Amino acid sequence: MIRHDVLKFNALNAKHRKTYRDKHEALGLCVSCPNPALPGTKYCGLCTSKSRQRSRKRYQKHKESVNERSQLRRQGYRSSGRCIICSRHLDSDMDAGNVVCTYCIVRPRGVG
Ligand SMILES: [Zn+2]
Numbered sequence: 001m002i003r004h005d006v007l008k009f010n011a012l013n014a015k016h017r018k019t020y021r022d023k024h025e026a027l028g029l030c031v032s033c034p035n036p037a038l039p040g041t042k043y044c045g046l047c048t049s050k051s052r053q054r055s056r057k058r059y060q061k062h063k064e065s066v067n068e069r070s071q072l073r074r075q076g077y078r079s080s081g082r083c084i085i086c087s088r089h090l091d092s093d094m095d096a097g098n099v100v101c102t103y104c105i106v107r108p109r110g111v112g
């Protein structure tokens with residue numbers, strides 16, 4: 001009996017949430033706060049900028065971690081005497097002091 005009531009209550013709640021969104025959407029209001037929504041969107045300027053900031057932060061974090069990883073890889077290649085682009089072992093005569101092999105220097109970027 002109690003379980004049934006809880007289920008009913010949850011269903012009502014979900015329905016209420018949906019109506020709230022629908023009503024706001026129909027009225028041209030932000031679906032997550034009572035502010036008017038920006039034209040063509042479901043969110044007001046505040047909520048849009050908030051979500052944009054969140055996604056930008058996430059993106060930046062992702063970029064940083066990728067950068068860190070590629071930097072580590074490059075450092076690894078460099079310290080083991082390998083080309084940081086193709087990981088080919090550098091020639092001690094031809095490629096002395098380089099971090100990129102002769103092949104990668106000669107080869108145009110993006111070709112091959
Ligand atoms: Zn809003």
Ligand SMILES: [Zn+2]
Nearest residue numbers: 083086101104
């Ligand atoms: Zn190379």
